[in-house]
Amino acid sequence: MTDFLQNCIDGVMIGSSYALLALGFTIIFGVMRRLNLSFGPTIMLGAFGGAWLYLHFNINPWLVLLACIVFTVAAGVYVERLCFNAIKRNVAITSMVSSFVIWMQLEEIAIHILPDRTSPFPPLFASLSFEAGPFYVRSEYLFMFAVAVAAVFAVERILHRTWFGLRLRAVAEDPRAAAYMGINAGRVSVYAFVLVSVLGAVAGYLILAADQQVTPFFGLWATFKGLIAMMLGGMGSLPGAIIGGLLLGVIETQSLWYFGNEYKDLAAYLVLFLMLIARPGGIMGQRLVERRRLAFRRV
Amino acid sequence: MLRVENLVTAYGKIKALRGVTLEAREGEVTCLLGPNGAGKTTTMFSIAGILRPTSGDITLDGESLRGLGAARVVGKGVALVPENRLVFPQMTVSDNLHAGAFSRRDDRKRQRDMEKIYQRFPVLRERSRQPAGTLSGGEQQMLAIARALMARPRILLMDEPSIGLAPIIVAEIFRIIAEINREGVSILLVEQNARMALKFAHRLYLIQQGEITFSGTPDELGQDEVIQRSYLGG
Numbered sequence: 001m002t003d004f005l006q007n008c009i010d011g012v013m014i015g016s017s018y019a020l021l022a023l024g025f026t027i028i029f030g031v032m033r034r035l036n037l038s039f040g041p042t043i044m045l046g047a048f049g050g051a052w053l054y055l056h057f058n059i060n061p062w063l064v065l066l067a068c069i070v071f072t073v074a075a076g077v078y079v080e081r082l083c084f085n086a087i088k089r090n091v092a093i094t095s096m097v098s099s100f101v102i103w104m105q106l107e108e109i110a111i112h113i114l115p116d117r118t119s120p121f122p123p124l125f126a127s128l129s130f131e132a133g134p135f136y137v138r139s140e141y142l143f144m145f146a147v148a149v150a151a152v153f154a155v156e157r158i159l160h161r162t163w164f165g166l167r168l169r170a171v172a173e174d175p176r177a178a179a180y181m182g183i184n185a186g187r188v189s190v191y192a193f194v195l196v197s198v199l200g201a202v203a204g205y206l207i208l209a210a211d212q213q214v215t216p217f218f219g220l221w222a223t224f225k226g227l228i229a230m231m232l233g234g235m236g237s238l239p240g241a242i243i244g245g246l247l248l249g250v251i252e253t254q255s256l257w258y259f260g261n262e263y264k265d266l267a268a269y270l271v272l273f274l275m276l277i278a279r280p281g282g283i284m285g286q287r288l289v290e291r292r293r294l295a296f297r298r299v
Numbered sequence: 300m301l302r303v304e305n306l307v308t309a310y311g312k313i314k315a316l317r318g319v320t321l322e323a324r325e326g327e328v329t330c331l332l333g334p335n336g337a338g339k340t341t342t343m344f345s346i347a348g349i350l351r352p353t354s355g356d357i358t359l360d361g362e363s364l365r366g367l368g369a370a371r372v373v374g375k376g377v378a379l380v381p382e383n384r385l386v387f388p389q390m391t392v393s394d395n396l397h398a399g400a401f402s403r404r405d406d407r408k409r410q411r412d413m414e415k416i417y418q419r420f421p422v423l424r425e426r427s428r429q430p431a432g433t434l435s436g437g438e439q440q441m442l443a444i445a446r447a448l449m450a451r452p453r454i455l456l457m458d459e460p461s462i463g464l465a466p467i468i469v470a471e472i473f474r475i476i477a478e479i480n481r482e483g484v485s486i487l488l489v490e491q492n493a494r495m496a497l498k499f500a501h502r503l504y505l506i507q508q509g510e511i512t513f514s515g516t517p518d519e520l521g522q523d524e525v526i527q528r529s530y531l532g533g
Contacts, residue, residue, distance in 0.1 A: 163401075170387055170398045177385035180349060181446070182373035182401055 002134050007253040013141040015249020016148030020203035021226030022233060022241035023155060024196035030172035030236050031192045034092040038079050038099040040223030041106040042197060043204035046072025047214045048110040050205070051119040061122040061209070069201040075106060076197030080190055089175065103219060110216045117216060123209040144206040151199060152242060159238075164191055228272055234285025243283055247271075300325040300485055301346070301377070301454050306355035308338075308345045315341040317509040318355065323454060323487040323502075328480050330488045330500035338509040339489040340382060343456050346487075347379040348372035359454070373401070378452035382459045382489075384443040388432030392423050395431050395442055399449030409449070416445045419475075437468035444475065454485040461492045473499055497521070 021040070028036045049071030050064040059067070083098040111117065128139040159165035170178040171188045179185060204222060208214045225248065233244025248268055255267030275282065301323040308316040316338045323329040333339050344350040346357050348369040357364045364372050373379075378399070387395050396416060400409050417424035420441050426434060431442055440460055447455055460476065461469040473495055480486050490496040496503065497517045505513035505520075513520065 166397055173387045173389055179369055180379050180381050181398055182370035184370050
């Protein structure tokens with residue numbers, strides 16, 4: 001029982017970073033109604049930028065974090081301009097495919113920046129682990145969790161208390177009506193990409209700092225984690241993204257502990273598979289599906 | 300005040316408007332009547348900057364609005380109440396109202412405007428924390444009008460405000476429109492409900508297949524037998 005609870009604690013803490021990744025996907029999906037597959041790779045590129053500066057100039061880890069954010073935002077805006085702004089809303093698949101192409105490009109760039117493929121990545125502070133009753137907590141995971149919670153609250157405030165958030169929600173809900181109100185959807189989309197890039201960079205930094213290394217495959221990894229968490233929680237639902245992320249973290253740590261490392265991802269895919277059969281909308285998506293069903297009945 | 304001159308708007312190669320000329324005068328309710336597909340909504344969208352006209356001009360007090368884009372047209376004082384209301388269903392009523400005020404940044408004035416709107420539409424105040432999707436059709440129409448008013452328009456473009464509403468609600472909506480108009484907001488109204496339009500409009504335009512085929516006062520329209528027969532059922 002203690003093991004199980006210990007795994008839950010670890011899972012929630014690791015899952016909090018997945019939740020940030022899923023939030024990134026969800027916000028962009030909400031605003032654009034299109035998937036941005038290259039979200040993970042933009043974070044990876046940002047991390048490579050940070051790692052490069054760290055290797056060559058030995059800068060402070062906080063500056064590495066800042067560099068990650070700056071590079072990720074730049075890559076995110078690049079993706080937005082190329083794959084989303086330049087392509088019309090009604091050809092969503094083109095955006096998805098081109099974001100996949102840009103993914104390949106970003107990976108190539110990363111490999112050229114640091115040809116060693118695996119680069120060391122600096123944590124903000126030395127790792128400690130401390131005991132809380134019968135449980136162990138690693139400081140970097142606790143920090144990850146704390147930052148993720150703060151980030152979620154920040155996003156909530158931005159979405160519900162600022163002009164930008166109001167615009168973003170309006171565009172997400174009804175792009176046509178938003179345009180009639182005079183909302184510039186193009187500008188909203190750039191800012192949305194900046195927002196999710198910052199989120200993604202923070203999540204990426206926390207994960208990589210815990211691993212203390214980065215490889216070009218981190219892009220693939222981050223896109224997978226974010227997409228799975230989003231689908232578990234429910235496409236387009238912000239609370240769903242958070243729940244999905246935490247759930248994915250817990251599933252992974254439990255299966256890692258009870259079945260071993262090779263089953264970690266398998267268990268996650270299995271749960272996703274079962275979820276897609278039993279509740280295709282995801283945990284929070286069901287309500288949306290039902291509402292749509294009700295709407296049909298009314299007609 | 301608002302003049303549309305020789306406006307041509309096309310969807311691809313198909314011309315939806317073939318040289319529309321009309322004028323909405325200051326302080327008046329101007330009504331654009333016409334059958335489905337005649338170009339009523341296209342005219343509204345062209346004025347509001349949502350569609351880009353191929354030729355012709357749109358001026359507000361002599362200043363051209365053509366090609367400004369929706370955001371800047373709203374800023375000039377032209378707000379649209381779209382057909383089928385198009386409120387943001389999951390956003391609260393108060394967020395919907397704020398969404399109408401994008402063109403303005405002054406918080407205090409906006410707060411005062413909200414207060415005025417809640418006085419005019421007490422039902423919206425009652426429901427201000429509710430998602431707009433939970434409102435009835437009539438309430439949603441009021442919200443759509445209120446949202447457009449938040450932009451402090453000088454002229455309100457209303458696209459079929461009576462669509463899909465029960466007759467008693469339609470009467471209420473038109474009472475509100477008349478009231479807004481009396482307070483100095485000019486109105487350009489698109490309607491299929493000709494009886495209502497005749498009752499409230501100061502000036503009428505009839506549009507058919509992208510062309511204006513009649514313009515005049517409701518009385519003049521009443522005297523035109525052909526139109527009488529085809530639009531008002533004899």
